[in-house]
Amino acid sequence: MSVVDRQEWDVVVVGAGGAGLRAAVEARERGARTAVICKSLFGKAHTVMAEGGIAASMGNVNSGDNWQVHFRDTMRGGKFLNQWRMAELHAQEAPQRVWELETWGALFDRTKDGRISQRNFGGHEYPRLAHVGDRTGLELIRTLQQKIVSLQQEDFRETGDHESRLKVFQECTVTRVLQEDRKVSGVFGYERESGRFFVLQAPSVVIATGGIGKSFKVTSNSWEYTGDGHALALLAGAPLLNMEFVQFHPTGMVWPPSVKGILVTESVRGDGGVLRNSEGRRFMFDYVPDVFKEKYAESEAEGDRWYDDPDHNRRPPELLPRDEVARAINAEVKEGRGSPHGGVFLDVSTRMPAEVIRRRLPSMYHQFKELADVDITAEAMEVGPTCHYVMGGIAVDSDTAAARGVPGLFAAGEVAGGMHGSNRLGGNSLSDLLVFGRRAGRYAAEYAAGRTAEGTRARVDDAQVDAAAAEALRPFSAEAQEPDAGPPENPYTLHQELQQTMNDLVGIIRREAEMKQALEKLAELRVRARRAGVEGHRQFNPGWHLALDLRNMLLVSECVARAALERTESRGGHTREDHPSMDRRWRPANLLCSLADPAGGAAGDPAATDPERGRIALERQTTEPIRPDLLALFDKEELVKYLADEELEGRSE
Amino acid sequence: MSGYEARFKVWRGDVEGGGLEDFTVEVNDGEVVLDIIHRLQATQAPDLAVRWNCKAGKCGSCSAEINGRPRLLCMTRMSVFSREETITVTPLRAFPVIRDLVTDVGFNYTKAREVPAFVPPADLGPGEYRMMQEDVDRSQEFRKCIECFLCQDTCHVVRDHEENKPAFAGPRFLMRVAELDMHPLDAAGDTGLDRSRTAQDEHGLGFCNITKCCTEVCPEGIRITDNALIPLKERAVDRKYDPLVWLGAKIGRRSRDTP
Numbered sequence: 001m002s003v004v005d006r007q008e009w010d011v012v013v014v015g016a017g018g019a020g021l022r023a024a025v026e027a028r029e030r031g032a033r034t035a036v037i038c039k040s041l042f043g044k045a046h047t048v049m050a051e052g053g054i055a056a057s058m059g060n061v062n063s064g065d066n067w068q069v070h071f072r073d074t075m076r077g078g079k080f081l082n083q084w085r086m087a088e089l090h091a092q093e094a095p096q097r098v099w100e101l102e103t104w105g106a107l108f109d110r111t112k113d114g115r116i117s118q119r120n121f122g123g124h125e126y127p128r129l130a131h132v133g134d135r136t137g138l139e140l141i142r143t144l145q146q147k148i149v150s151l152q153q154e155d156f157r158e159t160g161d162h163e164s165r166l167k168v169f170q171e172c173t174v175t176r177v178l179q180e181d182r183k184v185s186g187v188f189g190y191e192r193e194s195g196r197f198f199v200l201q202a203p204s205v206v207i208a209t210g211g212i213g214k215s216f217k218v219t220s221n222s223w224e225y226t227g228d229g230h231a232l233a234l235l236a237g238a239p240l241l242n243m244e245f246v247q248f249h250p251t252g253m254v255w256p257p258s259v260k261g262i263l264v265t266e267s268v269r270g271d272g273g274v275l276r277n278s279e280g281r282r283f284m285f286d287y288v289p290d291v292f293k294e295k296y297a298e299s300e301a302e303g304d305r306w307y308d309d310p311d312h313n314r315r316p317p318e319l320l321p322r323d324e325v326a327r328a329i330n331a332e333v334k335e336g337r338g339s340p341h342g343g344v345f346l347d348v349s350t351r352m353p354a355e356v357i358r359r360r361l362p363s364m365y366h367q368f369k370e371l372a373d374v375d376i377t378a379e380a381m382e383v384g385p386t387c388h389y390v391m392g393g394i395a396v397d398s399d400t401a402a403a404r405g406v407p408g409l410f411a412a413g414e415v416a417g418g419m420h421g422s423n424r425l426g427g428n429s430l431s432d433l434l435v436f437g438r439r440a441g442r443y444a445a446e447y448a449a450g451r452t453a454e455g456t457r458a459r460v461d462d463a464q465v466d467a468a469a470a471e472a473l474r475p476f477s478a479e480a481q482e483p484d485a486g487p488p489e490n491p492y493t494l495h496q497e498l499q500q501t502m503n504d505l506v507g508i509i510r511r512e513a514e515m516k517q518a519l520e521k522l523a524e525l526r527v528r529a530r531r532a533g534v535e536g537h538r539q540f541n542p543g544w545h546l547a548l549d550l551r552n553m554l555l556v557s558e559c560v561a562r563a564a565l566e567r568t569e570s571r572g573g574h575t576r577e578d579h580p581s582m583d584r585r586w587r588p589a590n591l592l593c594s595l596a597d598p599a600g601g602a603a604g605d606p607a608a609t610d611p612e613r614g615r616i617a618l619e620r621q622t623t624e625p626i627r628p629d630l631l632a633l634f635d636k637e638e639l640v641k642y643l644a645d646e647e648l649e650g651r652s653e
Numbered sequence: 654m655s656g657y658e659a660r661f662k663v664w665r666g667d668v669e670g671g672g673l674e675d676f677t678v679e680v681n682d683g684e685v686v687l688d689i690i691h692r693l694q695a696t697q698a699p700d701l702a703v704r705w706n707c708k709a710g711k712c713g714s715c716s717a718e719i720n721g722r723p724r725l726l727c728m729t730r731m732s733v734f735s736r737e738e739t740i741t742v743t744p745l746r747a748f749p750v751i752r753d754l755v756t757d758v759g760f761n762y763t764k765a766r767e768v769p770a771f772v773p774p775a776d777l778g779p780g781e782y783r784m785m786q787e788d789v790d791r792s793q794e795f796r797k798c799i800e801c802f803l804c805q806d807t808c809h810v811v812r813d814h815e816e817n818k819p820a821f822a823g824p825r826f827l828m829r830v831a832e833l834d835m836h837p838l839d840a841a842g843d844t845g846l847d848r849s850r851t852a853q854d855e856h857g858l859g860f861c862n863i864t865k866c867c868t869e870v871c872p873e874g875i876r877i878t879d880n881a882l883i884p885l886k887e888r889a890v891d892r893k894y895d896p897l898v899w900l901g902a903k904i905g906r907r908s909r910d911t912p
Contacts, residue, residue, distance in 0.1 A: 043800055044712045099779035105771030107789045114783035150770030193751055222706040256683020262709045370728050492695040536700035540752040543699035
């Protein structure tokens with residue numbers, strides 16, 4: 001039997017960003033003893049980097065806004081591939097989730113009459129984003145962090161122990177979800193600080209680990225975004241949905257090289273920033289796709305008028321959804337009309353007085369000044385696309401956030417798939433975290449209470465714990481395991497090769513031959529990663545941590561490449577040069593990735609090296625038809641652009 | 654790209670002890686100190702421990718001391734140093750070392766728990782709150798804090814006197830008290846809690862002698878001393894010596910902080 005620290009909880013939340021913390025608050029408030037595990041220090045999750053705001057149709061700035069409009073915008077942005085029930089719940093519940101933050105102490109920017117201010121963003125018909133300057137994510141995470149502390153203070157008053165019912169395990173990594181029959185029995189992980197292993201036994205596990213951006217070279221994501229939750233779910237037998245949809249945010253910094261990819265918030269465009277190429281042309285007018293033609297301004301003059309009179313003018317095309325803007329920038333650069341460092345110009349200095357820029361975009365001002373020596377109140381920024389968000393993720397039930405096929409497993413936030421369809425609108429991520437974080441916490445607590453009441457909590461299997469420990473220790477004996485195979489691989493080198501592969505071959509524009517090449521390269525890296533070795537000991541050893549994260553990045557990257565190869569159309573975050581248009585016949589199709597080879601493909605096993613026999617199996621599934629009353633929110637002429645023929649027939653019946 | 658070889662001294666070791674280790678490492682145009690630390694990890698010291706997350710000055714993870722000064726590794730451009738200079742990177746001195754550049758900042762999380770939370774007004778439901786921008790401005794400045802703990806590291810009350818730690822919350826958490834005290838809707842007073850008095854009585858505000866070191870190192874430019882600590886001191890003193898409060902207590906009208 002393994003000698004590993006063990007503790008018993010009701011709900012374990014993996015991840016302490018917005019979704020994880022909101023889930024934890026909910027689970028604890030519903031009576032579940034709740035543990036939260038995060039890789040970083042408490043309060044440092046990637047959510048702090050979110051800048052723009054939280055999309056919620058409170059109607060504080062334009063009373064025309066309501067949940068139906070928000071729902072429509074979200075479906076259009078996702079090109080109708082959204083799990084429609086999630087989009088509905090999200091649009092309906094987001095305002096409550098924002099207001100609730102205020103009762104926990106959040107301080108949003110205000111309108112003149114003292115309500116929460118809301119700003120414009122791409123793809124949203126009305127100003128809808130509750131925000132705090134351009135540091136909304138920090139406000140969100142800090143408020144949730146402080147809410148957790150307040151619950152701990154309550155518990156301290158009652159029990160004398162701050163952590164009796166809600167505990168944060170910071171700087172810990174989970175490497176396996178443990179199961180009995182398929183049911184969740186807990187998690188296995190290690191403390192980064194000491195390298196010690198631990199097991200938390202629990203009937204419910206909420207995965208809220210965020211995204212996968214660290215598999216790409218140019219990315220806005222923090223180091224933690226190594227696809228851990230996606231991989232944990234896959235390895236536990238839960239399928240991943242539509243992994244081909246990866247969002248490239250149109251505006252990352254392109255200079256200097258060391259900050260390449262760091263985000264420039266979309267609020268720059270929402271507040272009037274314009275995009276220009278090297279010829280000084282506002283090129284976005286050339287890139288308005290047919291499905292959006294009636295909704296966007298045709299001239300610069302009309303676009304400019306919209307800022308003052310939105311009811312009688314159409315929005316400028318700088319505010320198209322992100323996928324459209326990213327492709328447009330990519331095309332301009334490719335045509336040779338880019339900026340000196342390979343991006344385009346984003347200018348806010350000609351549109352707003354310096355003091356307004358400093359007030360509305362303080363962190364952007366600071367970031368460019370400190371990191372690029374550029375004063376954005378006086379000159380243009382140079383920007384280009386950067387890997388930002390994965391729309392694909394764990395397939396979940398829309399109402400309960402329960403992962404398919406694994407009882408007791410739940411998922412919320414970026415790691416869950418379906419909510420955003422093929423492309424996420426800016427601002428919909430922070431609201432997604434809150435709405436589905438809360439739902440995941442609620443249903444995880446209910447599930448755990450049910451198992452406890454029945455006396456059917458799953459037991460932790462010692463053999464699984466031993467296997468997980470052996471897997472985690474493998475990088476320390478890479479040399480000994482295959483002594484003739486040469487020196488161990490450097491995990492940093494493997495990571496760089498993986499990032500380069502994904503960036504070059506499965507990036508913003510995709511081609512069949514390149515994706516096949518990517519699968520071959522991933523198969524090679526998969527074999528080499530088995531020999532990733534580390535120096536030193538287990539205490540706070542970043543080389544070791546990276547070697548373990550590589551397993552997850554490789555699994556997830558293979559899902560992205562395989563699904564992208566399969567989907568022969570261009571939609572949202574997935575652009576195929578060899579299939580350049582959206583194909584309505586693909587509308588009702590979901591692609592599900594699951595583990596083909598649960599044993600892991602040992603060395604010598606052809607499945608480990610043959611890209612055709614990779615670890616990931618792909619399945620096509622027909623989506624559930626959109627509920628008629630929701631379809632009725634759209635004009636027939638609009639639906640004709642998106643829905644497949646059989647779906648339109650279904651509607652007229 | 655104009656690359657050059659820079660000389661670095663990086664502190665390596667753990668709770669048992671350690672010392673500065675010399676490195677010569679390539680530097681390219683536009684890089685920050687964190688890039689150099691990452692290059693060291695990838696090429697010369699794969700187990701060099703460092704915390705970092707966002708690399709954009711937003712998460713406050715990569716705090717360390719560069720040439721003895723508390724700074725964020727990701728916001729310190731290499732161009733501020735001359736090419737001849739040897740750059741010394743050491744862990745935060747006010748907290749116990751775990752390994753290399755990583756310290757145990759648990760002190761800060763303990764202090765965070767000692768500050769009573771925001772108290773919502775009893776008569777308002779979600780969605781009913783109204784606040785004017787000029788009223789939220791003051792607390793919003795303090796909510797820019799990224800919890801990098803550089804102010805805690807540089808505050809001489811913590812840095813030079815370990816024995817003060819139990820009684821002194823440090824600038825970050827005194828600022829948190831000020832933030833809540835200035836919050837337009839905080840109703841702590843209705844529950845009998847006087848936040849500015851607790852700053853004095855429970856969080857050690859009296860130790861602060863406004864040398865402004867915390868303000869100087871704040872990467873967010875928050876005016877911690879002028880806008881949080883001094884006003885908090887003034888309010889704490891005002892309440893204590895307010896003749897009406899004194900009189901109220903004398904003639905038997907209980908002050909709010911008496912249970």
